[in-house]
Amino acid sequence: MTELPLVLGQVFNGFSVASLFVLAALGLALSFGLMRVINMAHGEMLMLGGYLAYLTFLVVPGPLAIFVAMPVAFVGAALVGALLETTVIHRLAERPLDTLLATWGVSLIMQQAARNIFGAIGVGVTAPTWLNETVSLGGVTFPATRLFILLVAVLVLLALSLVIARTRIGLLVRAVNQDREMAAATGIDVRRVDLTVFCLGTGIAGLAGVVLALLGPVTPNVGQSYIVPAFLVVILGGLGSLVGTTIAAVLTGLVSALSQIFVDVSFSQVLVLLFVIVFLQFRPQGVVAVRSRALEG
Amino acid sequence: MDAESKSAASRYGWIVLAALAAAAPWIVSPYELSLLGRFLAMAILAIGLVLLWGEAGILSLGQGVFFGLGGYAIAMHLKLAALSPGDLPDFMTWSGRDTLPWWWVPFENPVFAILAVFAVPGVIAALFSWLVFRRRVVGVYFALITQALALCFATLLISQQPSTGGFNGLTDFQTLFGADLASPGAILTLYWVTVAAAALSYLGVRWLMGSRFGTLLRATRDGENRVRFLGHDTAPYKVVAFTAAAVLAGVGGALFTMHAGVISPALVGVVPSIEMVIWVAVGGRNSLWGAVAGTLLVNFAKDEISSALPDLWLYALGLVFIVVVTLMPRGVAGVVEDALRRIRPKAGAKGMIEPTAAKAGSAP
Numbered sequence: 001m002t003e004l005p006l007v008l009g010q011v012f013n014g015f016s017v018a019s020l021f022v023l024a025a026l027g028l029a030l031s032f033g034l035m036r037v038i039n040m041a042h043g044e045m046l047m048l049g050g051y052l053a054y055l056t057f058l059v060v061p062g063p064l065a066i067f068v069a070m071p072v073a074f075v076g077a078a079l080v081g082a083l084l085e086t087t088v089i090h091r092l093a094e095r096p097l098d099t100l101l102a103t104w105g106v107s108l109i110m111q112q113a114a115r116n117i118f119g120a121i122g123v124g125v126t127a128p129t130w131l132n133e134t135v136s137l138g139g140v141t142f143p144a145t146r147l148f149i150l151l152v153a154v155l156v157l158l159a160l161s162l163v164i165a166r167t168r169i170g171l172l173v174r175a176v177n178q179d180r181e182m183a184a185a186t187g188i189d190v191r192r193v194d195l196t197v198f199c200l201g202t203g204i205a206g207l208a209g210v211v212l213a214l215l216g217p218v219t220p221n222v223g224q225s226y227i228v229p230a231f232l233v234v235i236l237g238g239l240g241s242l243v244g245t246t247i248a249a250v251l252t253g254l255v256s257a258l259s260q261i262f263v264d265v266s267f268s269q270v271l272v273l274l275f276v277i278v279f280l281q282f283r284p285q286g287v288v289a290v291r292s293r294a295l296e297g
Numbered sequence: 298m299d300a301e302s303k304s305a306a307s308r309y310g311w312i313v314l315a316a317l318a319a320a321a322p323w324i325v326s327p328y329e330l331s332l333l334g335r336f337l338a339m340a341i342l343a344i345g346l347v348l349l350w351g352e353a354g355i356l357s358l359g360q361g362v363f364f365g366l367g368g369y370a371i372a373m374h375l376k377l378a379a380l381s382p383g384d385l386p387d388f389m390t391w392s393g394r395d396t397l398p399w400w401w402v403p404f405e406n407p408v409f410a411i412l413a414v415f416a417v418p419g420v421i422a423a424l425f426s427w428l429v430f431r432r433r434v435v436g437v438y439f440a441l442i443t444q445a446l447a448l449c450f451a452t453l454l455i456s457q458q459p460s461t462g463g464f465n466g467l468t469d470f471q472t473l474f475g476a477d478l479a480s481p482g483a484i485l486t487l488y489w490v491t492v493a494a495a496a497l498s499y500l501g502v503r504w505l506m507g508s509r510f511g512t513l514l515r516a517t518r519d520g521e522n523r524v525r526f527l528g529h530d531t532a533p534y535k536v537v538a539f540t541a542a543a544v545l546a547g548v549g550g551a552l553f554t555m556h557a558g559v560i561s562p563a564l565v566g567v568v569p570s571i572e573m574v575i576w577v578a579v580g581g582r583n584s585l586w587g588a589v590a591g592t593l594l595v596n597f598a599k600d601e602i603s604s605a606l607p608d609l610w611l612y613a614l615g616l617v618f619i620v621v622v623t624l625m626p627r628g629v630a631g632v633v634e635d636a637l638r639r640i641r642p643k644a645g646a647k648g649m650i651e652p653t654a655a656k657a658g659s660a661p
Binding site: 032036037038088091092095096097098100101102104105106107108109111112115116224228231232234235264265266267269270273276277280281284 | 356431434453567608612
């Protein structure tokens with residue numbers, strides 16, 4: 001069994017890729033479940049997080065800069081998200097397909113702005129030395145950066161499920177998710193719930209951007225390479241479900257990583273798409289189907 | 298679109314377009330004529346999008362795939378036609394290939410290549426859309442899956458450098474069915490062929506929109522479940538609309554490739570695919586003449602702006618996306634139709650106003 005370490009290594013890579021997908025897709029899934037809109041500029045929130053991390057590392061040197069960069073990126077991306085939601089997305093609430101196009105326009109502008117400010121080549125963040133270690137286990141080496149990303153994803157997921165399950169805002173989110181009109185009728189400020197969830201989602205994307213900056217240079221289109229798989233994860237996951245999104249991200253990550261044992265990266269992308277289409281043949285509602293008697297889901 | 302909004306613009310808009318297209322060779326410079334031919338080829342794709350997006354309400358962010366399939370089909374033939382027997386296309390020799398891939402071989406035959414321009418996008422679109430629509434995957438989901446399709450197509454083309462030409466695509470064509478591609482005669486002929494193809498697509502889609510099929514597509518767009526309750530299975534209609542749009546995209550891609558002399562992943566990937574949607578959004582998604590005008594407008598603007606101020610183009614394009622979609626969802630065609638109606642109110646429009654006025658008058 002000489003192949004076992006290779007397979008194990010790829011399984012680990014799959015989870016590591018999945019953790020990035022989860023961080024990128026969570027915000028999309030949350031606001032999609034709530035408002036039925038997809039924010040095509042979500043990838044640029046990753047990019048923004050990356051650049052904010054770069055700036056923070058310039059100002060705050062030292063091994064713990066990353067822990068300053070994370071909240072900075074979260075807040076920064078959430079603020080830009082708030083601006084985007086109130087100016088564009090909220091206006092188009094009734095036209096989900098048009099939201100795609102309008103937010104794509106935002107994404108183009110943000111990419112070009114980044115190109116003009118930071119240059120097309122990209123900027124690098126030097127990962128703190130404690131992230132350069134590797135951990136060896138059963139013949140497979142795990143880079144500490146990847147383990148750290150996995151940890152961040154797990155913590156974010158835990159925190160988010162706690163917020164949704166235990167806090168007052170979580171209760172409101174669940175209510176609006178189940179029945180928007182009824183929630184509004186009981187006096188819930190639906191508008192504010194939408195805005196809060198959207199900001200939370202873009203904030204998480206900003207956080208994901210910091211993590212991405214540890215893996216490679218931050219370029220103006222760094223978000224684009226993660227966003228299409230993240231869309232597929234949202235489709236696979238089912239309507240705005242945390243559990244569904246997580247399972248879908250793990251599935252996508254594993255399919256992508258394991259297929260790369262046999263084929264190159266571009267073919268593995270095709271295989272992931274085929275996997276999604278075949279999966280939808282059996283479960284068109286996604287991993288976690290929301291059962292409802294409403295006719296128009 | 299209801300009978301009310303079928304104003305003078307939508308009835309006579311195509312006559313204006315046709316007259317302009319026919320007069321162009323005598324008015325504009327040869328360079329502008331070649332641009333116009335190229336953009337008219339793109340307009341054929343836009344006509345397909347009116348059927349798919351405007352009529353059926355299906356947003357495809359992957360039209361570049363079908364545009365590219367048509368383009369590559371004809372480009373493979375053009376590449377092979379210029380060779381002496383036994384030779385390989387230049388890029389294959391450079392990347393160390395010594396035999397022609399089997400799927401290249403039939404493209405030596407011009408008839409096969411032309412058939413492939415229609416058949417390859419058509420068959421792939423039918424298969425793909427049937428798989429997806431069968432399971433009632435609609436709306437945003439569908440749009441995102443088509444975008445993933447565009448991403449896969451472009452990455453595959455780039456990664457299979459020895460048999461697809463990779464990032465540079467296929468270019469450097471010399472002859473077109475025996476004629477020198479660079480000669481003024483060939484350019485003019487190609488222009489007329491493109492105008493004819495665009496006119497045929499225009500009339501064909503107009504006929505489809507006026508038929509029972511068109512009515513069912515609009516009904517599906519506005520209330521898919523109601524159409525189901527009336528006893529129609531909506532999936533086949535949507536598959537036909539998607540396939541027709543894909544075939545038109547393929548034809549447009551093939552003509553574009555001959556005009557531009559190149560087809561490459563950069564013309565068919567995620568970004569160009571979504572740009573194709575914006576041509577139609579700017580012109581007006583429900584209006585055939587609007588879509589053609591929008592394609593010409595956006596592309597001439599792109600040509601002007603991106604050669605003068607390259608950085609500005611992406612800002613401008615981004616702004617166009619936001620402004621058109623939020624403020625003028627019916628595009629230029631909508632603005633023109635509203636203006637025409639204001640100048641010359643029609644009997645139908647008065648009929649709409651009168652009852653309200655009567656009601657207001659009768660109220661105490």
